[in-house]
Structure formats: C-alpha cells, structure tokens
Amino acid sequence: MTAIKESSTIQENKKVLQDCPVMYVMERIGGFWKPIILFNLSTGEKRYSELKKAIPAVTEKMLIQHLKQLEADGLVIRTARPVVPPHVTYKLSEAGHGLGTVIDAMAEWAFQDMDGKYK
Numbered sequence: 001m002t003a004i005k006e007s008s009t010i011q012e013n014k015k016v017l018q019d020c021p022v023m024y025v026m027e028r029i030g031g032f033w034k035p036i037i038l039f040n041l042s043t044g045e046k047r048y049s050e051l052k053k054a055i056p057a058v059t060e061k062m063l064i065q066h067l068k069q070l071e072a073d074g075l076v077i078r079t080a081r082p083v084v085p086p087h088v089t090y091k092l093s094e095a096g097h098g099l100g101t102v103i104d105a106m107a108e109w110a111f112q113d114m115d116g117k118y119k
Contacts, residue, residue: 028073029099033058033066038096039103041076045091075099 029035033055040046040054052063067090070076075096081087092100 025102028075031066033062034070035103035106037063037066037070038075038092038099039107041090041092041096042100042103045089047089051090070096
C-alpha cells in the first residue's frame with residue numbers, strides 16, 4: 001500500500017473533523033461500491049461469486065479491496081470453511097446490520113428522486 005502523506009490537505013481536514021459523526025460514517029462506507037455491497041449483503045449471507053453477479057459493473061480488484069476494508073472496519077464478517085474448493089461467505093456484522101436504516105434511507109431517497117418527487 002502507498003504511504004499516507006501526513007501533511008496532505010485531506011489528512012489535515014480529517015484531524016479537524018474527527019469528531020463529526022457524518023465524517024465517521026463516510027470513513028467506513030464512503031466511496032461508490034461500499035454502500036452497494038452493504039445493500040446486497042442486507043438480504044443475507046453471500047458468496048463472492050453471488051456478490052460479483054449482483055454487482056456486475058464492479059471489478060474483481062475493487063470488490064476484493066472493499067470487502068477487505070469493510071471486514072477491517074467490522075462491518076462485514078468473512079467466513080472461510082476448510083473444504084476443497086474453498087467456500088468463503090460474507091455477511092453483515094451487528095454493526096453492518098446497524099447501517100441498514102441508513103442504506104434503506106438512501107434507497108428510499110433514490111426512488112423518490114428518480115420519480116421526480118424532489119424536482
């Protein structure tokens with residue numbers, strides 16, 4: 001991984017906003033693919049191939065990277081069963097389930113905005 005430049009503007013902004021709850025959430029679920037992954041896992045445990053099929057536009061690199069980040073942040077639980085071929089599943093942790101209302105609210109807003117309610 002690339003080293004983080006401590007004096008960068010974004011790092012300085014993070015220090016100033018470290019107590020901001022919105023910043024805290026965005027640090028965990030920010031980006032394009034993480035909310036989509038969480039939304040797909042909200043219906044239950046899935047294998048990698050099921051996630052890839054559900055989100056065909058995501059590259060393998062990005063899906064793997066974001067699953068690792070979500071796992072490191074305690075939002076997703078990865079379970080590897082010791083069989084051949086390997087059987088790995090992903091599911092939401094308790095903290096991940098706690099984001100369900102946030103993800104649902106995002107989806108509800110999107111449906112209303114797509115229907116022109118907010119325009």
